[in-house]
Amino acid sequence: MRTFAFFLLMLTSFTWAGPDWLRWGAHADEGFTRFVFELPLGTSYEVVSENAVVRVRLGLGVAKQETLTTEDPAVEHVEIVPATAGAEVRLYLRPGSTAKKPFVLEGPAAHFRLVIDVVHPQNGLAAQPPKPKPRPPVVVIDPGHGGPDPGTVGYIREKEVTLDIALRVRYLLEANGIKVVLTRDGDYDLAPPQIRDYNQRKIIDLDKRAEMTNGDRNLFVSIHVNSAERPARGIEVYYLGKTLDPRTLALAVAENGGGELGLELTQKAESTAEAALADLIAQGNLQFSARLAKAILKQLLSRTHTINRGVHSAPFYVLRYARIPAVLVEVGFANHPTEGRLLARVDYRQQLAEGIVAGILEMLRNGTYAAPGQ
Ligand SMILES: [Zn+2]
Known part of the structure; x- marks a missing residue:
C-alpha cells in the first residue's frame, strides 16, 4: 500500500x-x-x-x-x-x-x-473580471485650410496638398493600429453653412480645429504649406510659443487667417503661450510638443533630404488649446520653383506622409509623457 x-x-x-x-x-x-x-x-x-x-x-x-x-x-x-x-x-x-x-x-x-x-482564481466564479484591452492611441491630424480658404497658392494650392498628405498619414497610422481623427476629410471648413462672413467663418473654423486637441486624444499634428517673398525652401516644425523673429510672426499671422483677423488671432495665441509659460503642466506639455516637433522634423529630413529650417515656437492659433503634444508642420514652400513642383507630386507627398508618421510613431513608442486617461 x-x-x-x-x-x-x-x-x-x-x-x-x-x-x-x-x-x-x-x-x-x-x-x-x-x-x-x-x-x-x-x-x-x-x-x-x-x-x-x-x-x-x-x-x-x-x-x-x-x-x-x-x-x-x-x-x-x-x-x-x-x-x-x-x-x-x-x-x-x-x-x-x-x-x-x-x-x-x-x-x-x-x-x-x-x-x-x-x-484557481482566474477560473473560479469569483475570479477577477478580465482586464480591459489597452485603448489604442488617438492622433488628430489637421489638414490646414479648406473650403473657401485655399491657403497659400503657388505651384500648388495649399488646401489640396495638406488634405492629400493627411489622408496618407491616416492610412499609414491606421495600419499601425492607431486611431486617427481628421479635422476635415474633404474640401470644406468647419463653420456652419449659414455664416457668410469670411472672417467669422475663419474664427469658428480655427476654434473648432483647436478644440479637437482636447479630450482623450494623444497627439495633434497640423499640416501646412509655407510661402515666402524671397525664394526659400525646406521644412520647419512649430509648437506653441512666442517668437521674436519677424518672418515667423508673419507666418503665424498668415496661418491664423491673415490681415486684421490674423493679427487678432495671433495676439490671442500669444497670450495663451504666455500663460502656458507660467503653468507647470502646460510647460511640460510644451516640452513634449517640442520633442514631437523634433522627431517629425528628423524623420521628414531623412526622407526628403531637403533643407532643415528647424524647430521653433510661434503663436499658432490652432495649437492654443492643446493639452496634448501638438505641432504644426510646414512641409515646404508652395512658391519655390523646385519644391513647389515637388509638392505637386504624389510620390513626394507620400514621402512627407511617411516622415510625419515615423515621427509620430517614434513619439508614441518612446512616449513617457502622461497621456490623458492613462
Ligand atoms: Zn497654412
Whole structure:
C-alpha cells in the first residue's frame, strides 16, 4: 500500500508536507488544485465551506496541531487542528478561489478517498473580471485650410496638398493600429453653412480645429504649406510659443487667417503661450510638443533630404488649446520653383506622409509623457 501511495505521489506531482493521509497537487492546465484525504473505511467526515475557509471535520485522531504553508495557486495555507471528536482540517483559500462540492473515490486496501477540488482564481466564479484591452492611441491630424480658404497658392494650392498628405498619414497610422481623427476629410471648413462672413467663418473654423486637441486624444499634428517673398525652401516644425523673429510672426499671422483677423488671432495665441509659460503642466506639455516637433522634423529630413529650417515656437492659433503634444508642420514652400513642383507630386507627398508618421510613431513608442486617461 505504501508503495502504491508513493507511486501515485510521483505521478501527479503532489505537494506533500503533512500527515500521510492528506496530500494535494495543482493541476495548472485544468485550473484547480485537488485535495485528497485518504481515510480508513468508516471514518466520518463533514465539509463546511464559509468565508474563504473550507473546514473538513474528520473522525480521525491527530497528535498535534500543524500549519502547512503552500505555494499553491488556490490555497494559502492548511491547518490541522485536533478537535474533541477527531480533527479539523482548514483550507484557507486565496482571494478568488472557490471550493467545489466534495466527492468520494475508492481507495486502496480498506481506505477511501475524500476529494475536494479548489478552482484557481482566474477560473473560479469569483475570479477577477478580465482586464480591459489597452485603448489604442488617438492622433488628430489637421489638414490646414479648406473650403473657401485655399491657403497659400503657388505651384500648388495649399488646401489640396495638406488634405492629400493627411489622408496618407491616416492610412499609414491606421495600419499601425492607431486611431486617427481628421479635422476635415474633404474640401470644406468647419463653420456652419449659414455664416457668410469670411472672417467669422475663419474664427469658428480655427476654434473648432483647436478644440479637437482636447479630450482623450494623444497627439495633434497640423499640416501646412509655407510661402515666402524671397525664394526659400525646406521644412520647419512649430509648437506653441512666442517668437521674436519677424518672418515667423508673419507666418503665424498668415496661418491664423491673415490681415486684421490674423493679427487678432495671433495676439490671442500669444497670450495663451504666455500663460502656458507660467503653468507647470502646460510647460511640460510644451516640452513634449517640442520633442514631437523634433522627431517629425528628423524623420521628414531623412526622407526628403531637403533643407532643415528647424524647430521653433510661434503663436499658432490652432495649437492654443492643446493639452496634448501638438505641432504644426510646414512641409515646404508652395512658391519655390523646385519644391513647389515637388509638392505637386504624389510620390513626394507620400514621402512627407511617411516622415510625419515615423515621427509620430517614434513619439508614441518612446512616449513617457502622461497621456490623458492613462
Ligand atoms: Zn497654412
